[in-house]
Every structure is written in C-alpha cells, then in structure tokens.
Amino acid sequence: MVDINYNAVLEDIKPTEPEKKKVKDLLDKLIHIINKLAVKEGITAEAVLVGSVAKGTWLAGKADIDLFIKFPLNTEERYLKKWGLTLGHKCIEMMNGRAEERYASHPYVTGFINGCEIDFVPCYIIADSSQLKSAVDRTIPHTEYVKRNLKPNQADEVMLLKKFMGSVGTYGSEFKVGGFSGYLCELLVLRYGSFQGVLEAARDSWKPGCIIDLENYGTAELFDDPLIAVDPVDKNRNVAAALNLQKMSEFVVAAGNFLKNPSKEYFYPKNLEFDLSLIKEEFEKRGTKTFLLTFRPPEIPADAVYPQIKKTENSMAQVVEREGFKVLGSDSWTDENEKAVILLELETWKLPRVKKHLGPFIWSKDHQERFLEKYDNCAWVEGDRWVVEVPRKYENAEYFLNDILVENKIGYLQFGKHLKEEILKNHEIIDIIEFLESGKCDDNILEFLYMYLNRSELLWR
Amino acid sequence: MVDINYNAVLEDIKPTEPEKKKVKDLLDKLIHIINKLAVKEGITAEAVLVGSVAKGTWLAGKADIDLFIKFPLNTEERYLKKWGLTLGHKCIEMMNGRAEERYASHPYVTGFINGCEIDFVPCYIIADSSQLKSAVDRTIPHTEYVKRNLKPNQADEVMLLKKFMGSVGTYGSEFKVGGFSGYLCELLVLRYGSFQGVLEAARDSWKPGCIIDLENYGTAELFDDPLIAVDPVDKNRNVAAALNLQKMSEFVVAAGNFLKNPSKEYFYPKNLEFDLSLIKEEFEKRGTKTFLLTFRPPEIPADAVYPQIKKTENSMAQVVEREGFKVLGSDSWTDENEKAVILLELETWKLPRVKKHLGPFIWSKDHQERFLEKYDNCAWVEGDRWVVEVPRKYENAEYFLNDILVENKIGYLQFGKHLKEEILKNHEIIDIIEFLESGKCDDNILEFLYMYLNRSELLWR
Numbered sequence: 001m002v003d004i005n006y007n008a009v010l011e012d013i014k015p016t017e018p019e020k021k022k023v024k025d026l027l028d029k030l031i032h033i034i035n036k037l038a039v040k041e042g043i044t045a046e047a048v049l050v051g052s053v054a055k056g057t058w059l060a061g062k063a064d065i066d067l068f069i070k071f072p073l074n075t076e077e078r079y080l081k082k083w084g085l086t087l088g089h090k091c092i093e094m095m096n097g098r099a100e101e102r103y104a105s106h107p108y109v110t111g112f113i114n115g116c117e118i119d120f121v122p123c124y125i126i127a128d129s130s131q132l133k134s135a136v137d138r139t140i141p142h143t144e145y146v147k148r149n150l151k152p153n154q155a156d157e158v159m160l161l162k163k164f165m166g167s168v169g170t171y172g173s174e175f176k177v178g179g180f181s182g183y184l185c186e187l188l189v190l191r192y193g194s195f196q197g198v199l200e201a202a203r204d205s206w207k208p209g210c211i212i213d214l215e216n217y218g219t220a221e222l223f224d225d226p227l228i229a230v231d232p233v234d235k236n237r238n239v240a241a242a243l244n245l246q247k248m249s250e251f252v253v254a255a256g257n258f259l260k261n262p263s264k265e266y267f268y269p270k271n272l273e274f275d276l277s278l279i280k281e282e283f284e285k286r287g288t289k290t291f292l293l294t295f296r297p298p299e300i301p302a303d304a305v306y307p308q309i310k311k312t313e314n315s316m317a318q319v320v321e322r323e324g325f326k327v328l329g330s331d332s333w334t335d336e337n338e339k340a341v342i343l344l345e346l347e348t349w350k351l352p353r354v355k356k357h358l359g360p361f362i363w364s365k366d367h368q369e370r371f372l373e374k375y376d377n378c379a380w381v382e383g384d385r386w387v388v389e390v391p392r393k394y395e396n397a398e399y400f401l402n403d404i405l406v407e408n409k410i411g412y413l414q415f416g417k418h419l420k421e422e423i424l425k426n427h428e429i430i431d432i433i434e435f436l437e438s439g440k441c442d443d444n445i446l447e448f449l450y451m452y453l454n455r456s457e458l459l460w461r
Numbered sequence: 462m463v464d465i466n467y468n469a470v471l472e473d474i475k476p477t478e479p480e481k482k483k484v485k486d487l488l489d490k491l492i493h494i495i496n497k498l499a500v501k502e503g504i505t506a507e508a509v510l511v512g513s514v515a516k517g518t519w520l521a522g523k524a525d526i527d528l529f530i531k532f533p534l535n536t537e538e539r540y541l542k543k544w545g546l547t548l549g550h551k552c553i554e555m556m557n558g559r560a561e562e563r564y565a566s567h568p569y570v571t572g573f574i575n576g577c578e579i580d581f582v583p584c585y586i587i588a589d590s591s592q593l594k595s596a597v598d599r600t601i602p603h604t605e606y607v608k609r610n611l612k613p614n615q616a617d618e619v620m621l622l623k624k625f626m627g628s629v630g631t632y633g634s635e636f637k638v639g640g641f642s643g644y645l646c647e648l649l650v651l652r653y654g655s656f657q658g659v660l661e662a663a664r665d666s667w668k669p670g671c672i673i674d675l676e677n678y679g680t681a682e683l684f685d686d687p688l689i690a691v692d693p694v695d696k697n698r699n700v701a702a703a704l705n706l707q708k709m710s711e712f713v714v715a716a717g718n719f720l721k722n723p724s725k726e727y728f729y730p731k732n733l734e735f736d737l738s739l740i741k742e743e744f745e746k747r748g749t750k751t752f753l754l755t756f757r758p759p760e761i762p763a764d765a766v767y768p769q770i771k772k773t774e775n776s777m778a779q780v781v782e783r784e785g786f787k788v789l790g791s792d793s794w795t796d797e798n799e800k801a802v803i804l805l806e807l808e809t810w811k812l813p814r815v816k817k818h819l820g821p822f823i824w825s826k827d828h829q830e831r832f833l834e835k836y837d838n839c840a841w842v843e844g845d846r847w848v849v850e851v852p853r854k855y856e857n858a859e860y861f862l863n864d865i866l867v868e869n870k871i872g873y874l875q876f877g878k879h880l881k882e883e884i885l886k887n888h889e890i891i892d893i894i895e896f897l898e899s900g901k902c903d904d905n906i907l908e909f910l911y912m913y914l915n916r917s918e919l920l921w922r
Contacts, residue, residue, distance in 0.1 A: 207824050208845060226845075249823045249845040287813035287856065326809075328817060347816075348787075348809050352748035355808075356789060362710045363668050380917035384669060384687075384710040395748065456841035 004262040006195070010156055013163045013267065015060045023053060023063050026116060030067055033091045034120075038069075043083050045071050045122075050143040052182050055150065057158040059166075065118040068140060070125045077133075084122020085109050091120065106134050129234035141233035146186045160195040161185045163267045168254040169458040173242040175306035180251065184239050187229050190214060199255035206252055208245060254459040265461035272457065274450035280436040282453050288328055289349040290432040291401060296425075297340040298418035308416020309334060312423075313342045315414035319404065320344065324351050325397045333448040340419075341445060343432070343452060349397040359386030401429050465723040467656070471617055474624045474728065476521045484514060484524050487577060491528055494552045495581075499530075504544050506532050506583075511604040513643050516611065518619040520627075526579040529601060531586045538594070545583020546570050552581065567595050590695035602694035607647045621656040622646045624728045629715035630919040634703040636767035637797075641712065645700050648690050651675060660716035667713055669706060715920040726922035733918065735911035741897045743914050749789055750810040752862060753896050756888040758801040759879035769877020770795060773884075774803045776875035780865065781805065785812050786858045794909040801880075802906060804893070804913060810858040820847030862890050 015023070027049055034047035051066040052058035069087055071080045085101065088109035092099040097113035108121040123136045132138065150158070162185050165171035173181035180188075191212050192198045211220040211228045217235035220228045226245040231237040258266050283290055293316070297305050313332045321327055326348040334340035359375070360367035362384050371386055372379060379388045394400035404413050405423060415423065432449075435441060441449075451457065476484070488510055495508035512527040513519035530548055532541045546562065549570035553560040558574035569582040584597045593599065611619070623646050626632035634642035641649075652673050653659045672681040672689045678696035681689045687706040692698040719727050744751055754777070758766050774793045782788055787809040795801035820836070821828035823845050832847055833840060840849045855861035865874050866884060876884065893910075896902060902910075912918065 245844050246842065249842045253823055253842055286815045286850075288815065324808075328813070328815075347785075347813055352789070352808055354747045354749065354789075362714055377921060380915075381707065381710045381714055381920070382916075383706050389747075454841075455843075459842070460838060 004264065006156075006160060009160065009163070009264055009267045013059050013159055014156070015058060015063070019060060019063070023065065023116070026114060026118075027053070027065065027067070030091060030095070030113075030118065033094055034067070034069060034087050037087055037090055041083070041087075043087070044075070045069050045083060045087065047087075048140060050139045054143045055146045055158075055186065056155045057146075057150075057162070057182065057186060059159055059163060063116065065116060066139070067118055067120050068136070069120060069122045070140060071122065073124050073126060073131055075124070080122050080124070081107060084120070088120030088122075106136065108136075129231075129236065132234070138231070138233060138237075142183055142231075145232050146183070146190075149190055150186065154189050154194070157189045157193075157195040157198075158182075158186050160267070161189060161198055164195070164199075164254075164258070165251065167267060167269055167458070168250065170247045170251040170254070175242075175303045177247065178242060178244040179247040180243055181239065184229055184243070187212060187214060187232070187239060196259075199259055202252045202255040203259055206248070208248075212240075250456065250459055253456070257460050261461075263461050270458055270461065272447065272450060274446055276436055276441065276446060279446065279449050279453065280433060283432050283436075283449075286345075288345050288347055289397070290343060290345040291398065292430050292432055292435050293342040293344070293401070293405070293423075293427060294430065294435075295340050295419075295423045295427040296338060297334045297336060298422045300418050302336045304418070305334060305336060305340075305416075308419045309340055309342065311414055311416050312419050313344075316342060316344060316401070319413055320346070320397060320400065323394055323397075323400055324355060324392065325349055325400070329452070331448070331452045333445065335444055339445070341448065343449070344401075346397055351392055351395050353391055353395060354389045355392045357388050357390045359388060361385055398429065398431075405429065465725065467617075467621060470621065470624070470725055470728045474520050474620055475617070476519060476524070480521060480524070484526065484577070487575060487579075488514070488526065488528070491552055491556070491574075491579065494555055495528070495530060495548050498548055498551055502544070502548075504548070505536070506530050506544060506548065508548075509601060511600045515604045516607045516619075516647065517616045518607075518611075518623070518643065518647060520620055520624060524577065526577060527600070528579055528581050529597070530581060530583045531601060532583065534585050534587060534592055536585070541583050541585070542568060545581070549581030549583075567597065569597075590692075590697065593695065599692070599694060599698075603644055603692075606693050607644070607651075610651055611647065615650050615655070618650045618654075618656040618659075619643075619647050621728070622650060622659055625656070625660075625715075625719070626712065628728060628730055628919070629711065631708045631712040631715070636703075636764045638708065639703060639705040640708040641704055642700065645690055645704070648673060648675060648693070648700060657720075660720055663713045663716040664720055667709070669709075673701075711917065711920055714917070718921050722922075724922050731919055731922065733908065733911060735907055737897055737902060737907060740907065740910050740914065741894060744893050744897075744910075747806075749806050749808060750858070751804060751806040751893040752859065753891050753893055754803040754805070754862070754866070754884075754888060755891065755896075756801050756880075756884045757799060757886075758795045758797060759883045761879050763797045765879070766795060766797060766801075766877075769880045770801055770803065772875055772877050773880050774805075777803060777805060777862070780874055781807070781858060781861065784855055784858075784861055785816060785853065786810055786861070790913070792909070792913045794906065796905055800906070801883075802909065804910070805862075807858055812853055812856050814852055814856060815850040816853045818849050818851045820849060822846050859890065859892075866890065 031047040031049065038045045048068050048070055050068045051064055053063055053065050058064060069084050085107060088111065089099050092109070092111035092113065095113045097111040100110045102108055102110055108119055111118045111120060121136055123139065124133050126132060126137050126141065162171060162182060165180050165185065170179040171177065172179045188198045191214060192201045208226045213220055213230040215232045217230050219230055219235045222236065223238040225238055225241055225243065226248045227240040227243050229239040231239045309332045313330050317327045317330045325346055327344060328347040329345045330343060332342045359371045359379060362368060362381060368386065375388045379386045405427060492508040492510065499506045509529050509531055511529045512525060514524055514526050519525060530545050546568060549572065550560050553570070553572035553574065556574045558572040561571045563569055563571055569580055572579045572581060582597055584600065585594050587593060587598050587602065623632060623643060626641055626646065631640040632638065633640045649659045650656070652675060653662045669687045674681055674691040676693045678691050680691055680696045683697065684699040686699055686702055686704065687709045688701040688704050690700040692700045770793045774791050778788045778791045786807055788805060789808040790806045791804060793803045820832045820840060823829060823842060829847065836849045840847045866888060
C-alpha cells in the first residue's frame with residue numbers, strides 16, 4: 001500500500017463549499033432562466049447541466065460549466081441552432097454577461113457571467129448512439145452514465161487522478177497535449193476502482209493496444225490506438241482516440257515513479273527552475289547546432305494550430321535529413337496567439353561539396369543511357385551500379401532552411417496550410433545562441449527550451 | 462560490325478617468330494632434360510608443357526611458362542613431391558639457372574633460366590576430375606581441352622580478349638584484381654566464337670548469375686557467383702569463382718564502350734596523366750576529410766595480403782560509421798613489399814559532444830530498471846521508448862582511428878590477422894593533404910590516389 005495522506009491532497013484540490021455553492025446557485029439561476037424563456041417562447045427545449053460539474057468530479061478553481069439545451073430528436077436542425085443560440089444569448093443578457101459565439105461540431109455560445117465561463121450548447125435528446133447527429137449529443141449520455149455508475153467515494157478518486165495527470169503533463173485530450181480527457185479518467189476509475197488502482201494497472205499491465213471495455217461490447221478491434229477505451233454509450237467510439245503513445249507512456253512512467261516513491265508533490269505543479277544563462281550554457285556544451293524558426297501562429301482554433309505546427313516541424317526535420325544533414329531532435333511551441341517556435345537541433349549542419357549519387361544498375365540499358373548522357377562519363381561502377389559524385393546543392397543547413405522557407409523553391413515541405421501563409425508572410429530563422437542573446441526570449445519560450453532539454457522532467461518528483 | 466583493324470593489333474600483341482622460337486627451343490631442351498633424367502633415375506615421370514604457351518594463347522613478352530612433371534596416379538605423394546622438386550632442381554642446375562621453391566596447393570620450384578621464368582610443377586595424371594588430388598592436377602586436362610577445342614584462328618581471338626581485359630583492368634584471377642583468368646578467356650571464346658562475340662554477349666545478355674556451361678553439365682546451380690562458367694573438365698568447379706561483381710560489371714561496361722566507339726587504344730595501356738598538385742587540389746575541392754593509414758604489408762603471398770587489406774579497409778569503414786561518422790568512400794593499395802595504404806574519405810568527421818542513445822521500451826520492466834539505474838533519471842520517453850543523451854566517446858574521427866589502431870581498445874575491428882601485427886607494430890594515420898605535402902608520396906601511390914578519384918577511367922578510351 002502506498003503510504004500517503006490523500007485526504008490532505010483532496011482538501012487542496014476539491015472545490016470548497018462556498019465555491020460549490022456559488023456555482024450551484026449560478027447554475028440553478030441559469031437553468032431556471034433558460035427553461036422559463038423556452039416556455040415563454042413556446043420552444044420545446046430544456047436546459048440540463050452536464051460535464052464535470054454535473055458529475056461532481058471538477059477540481060477547485062476549474063469549474064468547467066457546460067449547460068446543454070436539449071431538443072427533441074425530431075427538431076429541425078436550423079430551428080435547434082437558431083433557438084439554442086437565442087436562448088443562450090438572452091440568458092447571458094439577462095445576467096448582464098458578455099457573450100461570444102464559438103464553433104465545435106456545431107455552434108454554441110459562451111457567456112462570461114460573474115467571473116464564470118459558461119458554455120450554452122444546443123443538442124438533441126438521443127435514446128442511443130444510433131441516433132447521434134453530432135458529437136455533442138453524446139455529452140448528456142456520458143454525464144448520465146458516469147452519474148449512474150460512479151460510487152459516491154469514487155468522485156474523489158477521479159479528482160486525484162485528474163490532478164495527478166495534470167501535474168505530470170498528461171491531462172487533456174486537446175491536440176496541444178494529446179493526453180487523457182476527463183471522461184476517460186472517470187472510465188479508468190470505474191474500471192480499476194480507485195486512483196491507485198488505475199496507477200497500478202497502468203504500471204503493471206498496460207501495453208500498446210490495451211483494452212478497456214466496461215460494457216463488454218467486444219468492438220475494440222475497430223480501433224488501432226495505443227489505448228482503447230470503448231465508449232459505454234457508443235460502442236463505435238474510442239474514448240482514448242486522442243491519447244497518443246507518448247502521453248500514454250509518460251503516464252505509465254509517472255505512475256511507476258509515484259508508486260515507487262509516493263509523494264504529495266505529484267499533485268502540485270512542479271517548480272521548474274530555469275535560467276537563460278544556464279540554458280544557453282547547456283546548448284553550447286552539447287556541441288550541436290540548434291535553429292529556431294519563429295513566426296506568428298495563424299488565427300485558427302488551438303486544436304487546428306497544434307497539428308499544423310507539428311506537421312511542419314516533422315516535415316522540416318525530414319527534408320533536412322533527406323538533404324544529408326542529421327537531426328538530433330526537434331520540438332515546437334506556441335502561445336496560440338502571437339508567437340510560434342519550431343526548434344531543430346542538428347548533429348550535422350555542414351557537409352562537403354560533393355555527394356555520392358547512386359545511379360541505375362549497369363544491366364539496365366535504357367536507364368543507363370539516360371544516366372550517362374546526363375553525367376557525361378564522370379560516372380563510375382560500384383559493384384554493378386553506376387555512381388557519380390555530384391555537387392551538393394546545400395552545404396550548409398542554415399542556407400537550406402532559409403531557402404525552403406522564403407522562396408519555397410523546394411516544394412516537398414509539408415506545411416500545415418494556414419501555417420504556410422503565415423510563415424511565407426513573415427518568419428525568422430535564428431541560431432539558438434543568438435536568439436538567447438537577443439533579449440527576445442520571454443519566460444514562456446525559456447520554459448519551452450528548458451523542457452526540450454529536460455524532456456521527462458515532469459514525470460518525477 | 463566493328464570497324465577496326467584487328468590485324469594491326471595482333472601484330473603488336475602476338476609473340477614474334479624469334480620470340481616463339483626462343484621459347485620453343487628452351488622448352489624442348491627442358492623437356493628433353495627432365496625426361497632423360499627421369500629415365501636415368503628410374504622414375505616413372507614425364508615433363509609436359511601446359512598453360513598459355515602450350516595452347517598458343519600467350520601474349521608477346523608475357524611467356525608464362527609452366528612445365529608440369531606428371532606422375533601416374535598410384536605414385537605415393539611423398540615420392541611425387543620429392544622427385545618432382547628434385548627433377549626441377551637438377552634441370553635448373555644443368556641449365557645454369559637460379560632456383561626458388563614456392564608453394565601453391567603443393568610445392569613447386571621456379572627456375573630463372575636465360576631470362577625466362579619457368580615453373581616446374583609435379584602433378585598426377587588423372588583420367589577425370591573424380592581422381593583429382595590437388596588443384597594443379599586439373600591443369601593438364603585444361604590445356605588438353607583447350608587445345609582440342611580451340612579452332613586455329615581462335616587463338617588470336619583469345620589474345621585480343623586477354624589484351625583488352627588487361628588494359629581495361631579486368632584481367633587476372635588473383636585477389637589483387639578479382640578478374641578473369643586466362644582459362645576463363647579461352648572458355649569465353651569457345652562459347653561465343655570470337656573476341657567480338659564475347660564483348661557483344663557481355664553487353665547484351667550478361668546479368669549476375671549468367672551461366673556458361675560448354676559441356677551442358679547442368680551443375681550451374683551449385684554456384685552462387687556473379688558469373689558461372691562450369692569447368693568442362695570438372696563439373697563441380699566454377700572457373701569464374703574468383704571473378705567479383707565489380708570486375709564483371711567493369712568488363713561489361715568496357716565491352717559496351719568499345720563496341721560503341723571501337724578503337725585500337727583499348728588494347729594498349731592508357732596513358733594516365735596525373736600530377737601531385739592537381740590531385741591535392743581535387744581532394745581539397747571536395748570538402749571531405751580523407752585519411753590514409755600507411756603500414757608495411759606482412760611478408761605473406763600477395764594472394765593472402767590483398768584480402769586481408771580489403772577486410773581491414775571494410776572493417777574500418779564500418780566501425781567509423783557505427784561511431785556516427787559518415788564514410789564517402791574507401792580504397793586500398795600495396796606494392797606487396799614495403800608499403801600498404803588504406804584510404805578513408807569522410808563526409809562527416811566531427812560530431813557534437815552528445816549523442817542520442819535508444820533504450821528499452823517502457824513496457825519492458827526488467828530492461829527498464831537496469832537502464833534507469835545506469836542513467837540515473839536523466840532519461841526521457843520518446844514514443845514508448847527510453848532515450849538518453851550520452852557524451853560521445855569520440856567527437857573526432859581522427860582520434861577514433863588512432864585509438865582503435867594503436868591501443869586496440871575497441872576490439873571489434875576486423876583485421877586480417879597478419880596485418881594486425883604489422884599495423885600494431887608500426888603505422889601512421891595522416892590527412893591526405895598533409896601526406897601529399899610531405900614528399901612521401903611516390904608515383905605508385907599517386908597513381909592509386911588518381912585512380913581513386915577517377916575510378917572507372919580505364920573503362921573508356
């Protein structure tokens with residue numbers, strides 16, 4: 001048994017009674033308003049609380065309030081959208097809040113009321129997943145499933161798990177993280193009984209392809225993800241689809257570390273001590289060459305930006321290697337607003353003038369003829385293949401990077417499409433040492449660089 | 462048809478009548494002496510002329526005289542060896558020649574008589590290859606087969622082929638060359654009719670695995686060589702076993718070049734124009750780093766030295782690559798006496814201080830524990846594998862080469878065994894530019910360097 005006082009941790013992470021009351025009072029009021037409005041307007045719709053607040057698994061200070069406005073399944077979609085948004089807007093107005101319309105799989109409105117952020121989301125009432133019209137329609141069944149199955153004391157276990165996941169860096173199913181969603185945490189606690197049960201299972205029995213199928217649907221083979229958690233309310237959905245192998249592995253490692261050396265510190269943010277001059281020293285000591293590509297992220301939702309940045313990062317590493325240079329590592333970061341950075345650390349960044357180019361086999365007459373015409377007798381035979389030495393187009397990785405980004409001479413770089421525009425509009429390629437000396441490096445970028453140098457830092461306390 | 466005056470070429474390459482007469486007179490005398498000695502001593506043995514002189518396929522100035530002394534199959538081996546050598550020695554003595562004992566598959570004696578070099582080789586008379594006691598026993602049947610089958614005019618075709626092969630660098634089955642033997646040239650002419658027939662077949666129809674089976678033995682599948690020429694006198698032997706893919710390919714290319722642009726020049730040594738300062742300039746221009754390992758070759762037969770040098774060359778290239786450096790090319794050379802050189806041209810010869818080291822999968826508990834103990838929490842997770850950065854043992858290829866050669870710290874270098882002793886005794890590793898400036902570079906090494914830079918030079922005229 002792990003010898004740790006979870007109650008002390010729970011005291012810190014559970015919402016306080018005043019916090020709960022404040023949220024409850026606000027929600028009662030909002031639901032009352034929406035439902036009254038609906039009656040008044042003659043709309044067959046009803047407000048319902050969903051998500052972690054409804055399930056009692058929210059963490060102190062993290063009230064993530066989702067108010068769903070549910071319509072009968074036979075409601076016309078245009079009508080649902082129109083009245084869903086209208087009811088939201090009116091309610092926000094009546095509460096003197098500020099409204100902002102947003103889009104997920106369909107539109108919703110966010111209200112900022114009394115310092116709280118509340119999403120008003122219209123959806124359909126479905127009896128089962130075959131009636132699903134949009135991803136949000138699953139939310140009410142999710143909430144109901146958890147409320148129905150989670151034992152009273154297990155809400156605490158979910159909170160411990162979420163908090164642990166958060167501070168080791170594996171919580172969140174958004175693309176930025178690629179980790180575990182709140183609903184997935186709840187299913188894990190349902191499957192393994194407790195926070196500690198989840199950690200022990202992860203440490204002892206998880207492998208890529210691990211299956212959690214609470215309702216025994218037997219549909220796991222539909223999925224090719226590292227972790228497969230068949231959705232109890234939709235057998236054709238993997239709740240862990242957004243979890244990547246990296247984050248799954250990190251959680252397994254952090255679980256093992258915690259169980260070996262339990263400590264309350266695993267539930268609190270790690271205090272990272274970093275310092276520009278030490279980071280600079282570290283990069284210098286490695287003897288590698290590190291470039292930063294900096295640019296402005298495009299104005300698209302965060303969940304679209306991160307995959308595009310990752311794609312560009314991977315493609316840059318790939319083309320640089322194809323050109324003959326050697327990449328030791330890469331990473332990327334954005335504040336989702338003004339700055340984005342792609343880091344490329346090179347093991348080889350200067351190459352000789354010549355490179356070997358393999359030609360056709362000498363037995364292949366046609367290819368050979370064309371090859372020899374092109375290389376005009378400077379070719380030679382190695383084994384039974386033609387070989388030539390050709391001048392390298394780029395002897396220097398920095399020139400290469402500059403060329404492919406500015407003039408886009410080399411069409412094989414795979415940008416995210418919105419990113420391409422932004423990068424071609426304006427960007428900079430800068431040596432990391434120069435960047436660190438330039439005074440342009442803020443604390444966020446510094447933390448990113450620190451984490452690049454200490455990549456699994458968060459998995460230990 | 463190729464428009465070239467082969468007669469003019471043949472005039473140059475065929476032995477002159479005086480040369481033929483000189484060799485014939487000498488041989489008649491030697492055979493007479495041996496046979497008379499044998500009768501006198503009461504030995505059942507008889508001298509017989511074999512090889513290219515016997516077959517009339519020798520090139521002017523290249524009389525390679527083999528006198529075999531054949532014994533009945535039931536002769537005891539000790540007796541054969543003793544009397545074979547004795548007869549040879551006595552004959553050489555009577556001709557006032559100088560004798561030198563040598564060893565192939567069994568001992569023989571070489572005589573230097575009147576400016577000619579004659580091998581006196583004892584062997585058995587065999588009826589067919591099942592009676593074979595040593596490789597030399599095949600020589601008489603080889604000679605007889607060729608004499609029996611080669612049409613009178615085809616001796617000229619063999620001479621053209623040998624001479625062509627010689628000047629494009631593919632003639633000789635010794636390890637130094639790895640090319641075509643004289644006997645193989647004869648079989649090729651038997652198969653394809655003429656010099657030009659051989660070249661056309663090579664250009665048009667040869668591929669790795671090509672089969673020449675004059676007696677239709679159907680045993681070609683026994684062999685896994687690039688060219689398979691089933692020996693007409695021994696169905697279990699590939700006459701082309703010593704021919705490597707490189708030399709086979711070079712011949713095919715040279716054949717194609719000649720047929721496209723026939724020229725007498727293909728039958729004469731190519732005039733290579735090289736010059737120290739141009740070679741130095743060429744190496745400098747490439748922007749690579751080239752090291753030479755120089756040492757004294759061991760005093761073992763040439764056919765043992767070359768494979769050992771090649772093995773060492775390949776192994777050096779391999780370990781240098783395994784250490785993270787990149788090899789662009791390598792080659793080796795020896796004068797078989799005082800000097801041997803291994804050349805290593807590097808594309809990458811300096812590397813950063815750190816390198817990435819892949820560890821076990823995070824799911825593999827045992828391996829993981831040992832790994833983490835060793836790397837004391839500086840490891841991180843990539844995908845589902847542990848990774849660490851470790852300091853590189855060698856950041857500089859020159860230090861690495863010096864270390865593995867002097868102290869032999871790193872046991873995985875595969876030396877030829879006699880070479881290892883010589884190299885550990887004394888060697889030098891030197892940058893090619895420094896070497897070229899040192900005044901130590903003689904014309905032979907310069908030619909080797911020139912050929913490294915112009916590798917298929919001999920295949921064209």
